[in-house]
Amino acid sequence: MKLTTKGRYAVMAMADLASFKDQGPVSLSDISLRQNISLPYLEQIFLKLKNNNLVKSVRGAKGGYKLELSPDEIKISNIISAVDEEVKMLNCKKDSKKGCNNKSSKCITHNLWDQLDQHINNFFEKVKLQDLVKKKQILNK
Amino acid sequence: MKLTTKGRYAVMAMADLASFKDQGPVSLSDISLRQNISLPYLEQIFLKLKNNNLVKSVRGAKGGYKLELSPDEIKISNIISAVDEEVKMLNCKKDSKKGCNNKSSKCITHNLWDQLDQHINNFFEKVKLQDLVKKKQILNK
DNA sequence: TTTAAATCATACTAAATTAGTAGGAATTGA
DNA sequence: TCAATTCCTACTAATTTAGTATGATTTAAA
Numbered sequence: 001m002k003l004t005t006k007g008r009y010a011v012m013a014m015a016d017l018a019s020f021k022d023q024g025p026v027s028l029s030d031i032s033l034r035q036n037i038s039l040p041y042l043e044q045i046f047l048k049l050k051n052n053n054l055v056k057s058v059r060g061a062k063g064g065y066k067l068e069l070s071p072d073e074i075k076i077s078n079i080i081s082a083v084d085e086e087v088k089m090l091n092c093k094k095d096s097k098k099g100c101n102n103k104s105s106k107c108i109t110h111n112l113w114d115q116l117d118q119h120i121n122n123f124f125e126k127v128k129l130q131d132l133v134k135k136k137q138i139l140n141k
Numbered sequence: 142m143k144l145t146t147k148g149r150y151a152v153m154a155m156a157d158l159a160s161f162k163d164q165g166p167v168s169l170s171d172i173s174l175r176q177n178i179s180l181p182y183l184e185q186i187f188l189k190l191k192n193n194n195l196v197k198s199v200r201g202a203k204g205g206y207k208l209e210l211s212p213d214e215i216k217i218s219n220i221i222s223a224v225d226e227e228v229k230m231l232n233c234k235k236d237s238k239k240g241c242n243n244k245s246s247k248c249i250t251h252n253l254w255d256q257l258d259q260h261i262n263n264f265f266e267k268v269k270l271q272d273l274v275k276k277k278q279i280l281n282k
Numbered sequence: 283t284t285t286a287a288a289t290c291a292t293a294c295t296a297a298a299t300t301a302g303t304a305g306g307a308a309t310t311g312a
Numbered sequence: 313t314c315a316a317t318t319c320c321t322a323c324t325a326a327t328t329t330a331g332t333a334t335g336a337t338t339t340a341a342a
Binding site for chain 1: 152157160252253260274
């Protein structure tokens, strides 16, 4: 399972960006202060966010980052996958040593983890950046 | 997030135990062979499972472990929490340094992670050991 | 035109966690 | 008695995560 502070920080930073999107580009040092995340670490994260077209940068003094899309168009899943690669409990099939080899009763729990992955990804698909900024209840179904 | 191979192995081992429950106590060396998990590692895991009253042991030769309850009474969540402590994305409140301190806009994403935890725990609450052994589709809703 | 504020990029490192080993004691059926 | 088994604790290797370090590039503004 790949779901660590990097993913959390990314979501926090994007939420911060969304909150302050009306005052021009937001610098990472601002975010660093507000969210208490080290600046160089943020830089790494934003490199990935940029490569995934979630933000665009404005270089030089008074520069910073802006959202590429509006907050209601950005899904949490987009952010997570941009920095964290994937949400996956198993990596079967590749090598027969680690994970399961998908035959016999060995992988009796295979489906379980697959479905958990789906479940989590589903959750992240449903929630938009907008939902966080509005601070409203998410998924009250 | 605490959801690692230890939790996976525990579920696999319990599923194995459920599959062979009719032939008396199942030894860890059997499970080790069938599920390809190292024996001493299994021992650690079963210590916890026993302390949580999910299995009972039969010591000595021809000994092994048996389920304490029937497979349809054991939830996956019971197994996970027995070995993995908890499923939690954040640990706020304790120290103000790590996690968030729960005030101001800092914890804009607090609810999100709380709800994800609930979501995952929900999933594990719904699935019973029985469901794995039967190999039927879980949560087809 | 200089300077300071910012992004961009890569490489390195420390800390923490996970996964697994080692070693041996206790128990018990055959 | 002996072999198979659980029980228990401590240690260690490997991996991952989180964060630093370093320095180049860009650009608004003084």
